[in-house]
Amino acid sequence: MPVTATFSILGDLVKNIGGEHIILNTLVGADGDAHVYQPTPADAHAVSAARLVFVNGLGFEGWLERLIKASGFEGVQVDATEGIEAIPFEKGDEHGEGGQAFEWAGVFELSPGSYKWSFAKIDGKYADPAMGMVILQADGVEAAEEKAEKLLKSSNAVARNHNDVLVAQDTAYALTFDGSRELTVFSVNIYKEGRYAFFTGHMPVEFEADEHFFKDAAGKDVEPLAQRPDTGHHGHHGHGAVDPHAWQNPENVVTYVNNIAASLIKIDPANKAAYNRNRDVYVAELKTLDASIQARINKVPESKRTVVTSHDAFGYFAKRYGLKFEAPQGMSTESEASAKDVAKLIMQIKKEAISAVFVESITDNRLMEQISRETGAKIGGTLYSDALSGPEGPASTYLDMMRHNSLVILEALSS
The missing domain is CATH 3.40.50.1980 (Nitrogenase molybdenum iron protein domain)
Known part of the structure; x- marks a missing residue:
């Protein structure tokens, strides 16, 4: 079957x-x-x-x-x-809150051409009748965040309606959605190849019904290289x-x-x-696994149970076994850590004398290596969070993954 x-x-x-x-x-x-x-x-x-x-x-x-x-x-x-x-999610898990003028930001690698950004009605109405947007040429959200904040909070936004053209410029747009239409569409014209940061007053998926919100001239979905917060994990069509x-x-x-x-x-x-x-048979193996992990973690003093990883994928592990996990990224590898979040984490590592940080098999580990250098905390090992390893790796099955992660964490926290 x-x-x-x-x-x-x-x-x-x-x-x-x-x-x-x-x-x-x-x-x-x-x-x-x-x-x-x-x-x-x-x-x-x-x-x-x-x-x-x-x-x-x-x-x-x-x-x-x-x-x-x-x-x-x-x-x-x-x-x-x-x-x-x-x-x-606890308050603060999603970047982009705390009084910011934008709710979502994403960075796209774009070639010259015309793109379509669409807003659809959900259950017969738009999530909001209007929204602010800023488009800036920038390598990342962090690089353009301060400027976008100022533009979105200014009173000089340019009004745009259905079928109007948007370009990257040092001006905020005030987008108004056409209540007589099921779909309001704006053209985004790009004149120079590069990376562009989009800052919006609402999550794009709040206006996403049957198709992706951003498409190229051929109608192909255009996905962000990075976004804050990650729309794949929250706010998407009622997932919560x-x-x-x-x-x-x-x-x-x-x-x-x-x-x-x-x-x-x-x-x-x-x-x-x-x-x-x-x-x-498998449930019996799970119960044996659970008991063995708990026995290992119980050997670690409570004052030494803080684990620093790349992205926040271990909340259930932490809750089950009495650990505390910290991560510069949010719930998704697509989320982009802010300089403020990284600085706060570095201070915490130094204050709590955390001896090790962990990289993950599916993430770009340069940020964790930077944190390691700046704090003196060693790289404690590689954890498998969202994917198994290949057949020759240490985490080729779920049971092996959990054993591997718990042993790596235990060894680093006990050193």
Whole structure:
């Protein structure tokens, strides 16, 4: 029976429960970053052929809705996290709050040409009848943030309406959406190749219905290189502001495999006994794993339980085992850390005498290396957060990933 899982960790769980009775396709494979994944035509074909598509849910797969629609998928979508109590974002988890004039910022690599930025009605109305926007040529959000703030707070915004043209300039736009239309569209003209930072008064996904908000002249989706906050994880069509990395707690993974087994049994009742047997064996392994991790962490003094990682993917692990995780990036690898956040973290590392920081398998580690140099904290090792390693690596299965992470953390915190 052909089934699809959205990323490697979930794929491993599905494989353990489905066993020989399924033909598994995993969209984002080992060492792949689901935060920046862009579906291919081959992926759409695989999804269309699947009887079941297993997804994490909780807003993790921001690209999923468009892929499902493009594929013509007619099977059953299974949210593996259904029934899990998700951890909500704490205030401050999302960059761009705290009195800023913009709610979202994104950086795009653009070639000269004309692009379309669209705003759609959701449930018959726009999220807001108007919105401010600034477009500046800049290498990153941080480089243009101060100027964008000033422009958005000024009283000299230029009014623009449906079909009007926007360009990169030192002026804010006041965009007004046409209430008589389901979709208000603006042309964005780029005259010089480079990186451009867009600052908006609302999250783009608040105005995203059936298609991506930013497209090139050929109608192809244009994705940001970096954004604050990450729209793939929160605020996307009602997913809510929650942490999607629920697999970092083995207790939650019991719910994952229960949901996987139940969905396989429903579509393939002839193999019910096999699916239940596989689930029971795996749940026993999860409980053994959970107990062993807890025993290891219990050896670390509470005053030494602060872990610094690249991006904030370990909230469930921290809550389960009594650790504190800090990260310069937000919930997604697409999020861009601000200089203020980095400076605050460096001060905390020095104050608490944190001896080690950790890099991640799916992130650009230059920022963590900088933090290590400035604080004297060593690089404690590589953690696997959102993806498994390849078959020769230390985290080629979910169980191995959790064992590896806990051992690396324990060794660094105990030194």
